Amino acid sequence: MGQHIPHIDQRSLIPAAHSSRSKRMDLETSRFSEVLRNSEQQLKITKHAQQRLNQRNIKINEETWQEIASHMQLAKQKGITDSLVVTSEATLVVNAKNNTIITAMNREEASSRLFTNINGTIILD
Numbered sequence: 275m276g277q278h279i280p281h282i283d284q285r286s287l288i289p290a291a292h293s294s295r296s297k298r299m300d301l302e303t304s305r306f307s308e309v310l311r312n313s314e315q316q317l318k319i320t321k322h323a324q325q326r327l328n329q330r331n332i333k334i335n336e337e338t339w340q341e342i343a344s345h346m347q348l349a350k351q352k353g354i355t356d357s358l359v360v361t362s363e364a365t366l367v368v369n370a371k372n373n374t375i376i377t378a379m380n381r382e383e384a385s386s387r388l389f390t391n392i393n394g395t396i397i398l399d
């Protein structure tokens with residue numbers, strides 16, 4: 275009456291081709307996740323901001339841009355939408371929600387300004 279069915283390790287029933295396909299899919303998924311993460315950190319610069327950077331001869335190196343992008347992601351996670359980013363080269367008004375640089379000014383120019391509609395500040399000095 276009471277038939278006993280032995281426990282079978284179902285992993286041993288999966289063909290080798292399937293497990294390698296699974297590993298390949300995991301690798302593709304992780305690559306996609308990395309690309310998505312990188313694209314989420316990709317900064318956009320408005321035409322206005324680019325003009326201000328050019329007019330004011332503001333030069334920001336790649337390392338600083340990456341640091342700005344990273345901090346903008348942290349700000350976004352904390353619910354900050356519009357932020358002021360202060361670096362040694364410039365002061366930027368950014369929309370963290372959209373990863374967009376709105377405008378730029380040099381540090382001297384920014385020292386005498388009042389900034390409104392900002393709900394966070396990122397200082398990179």
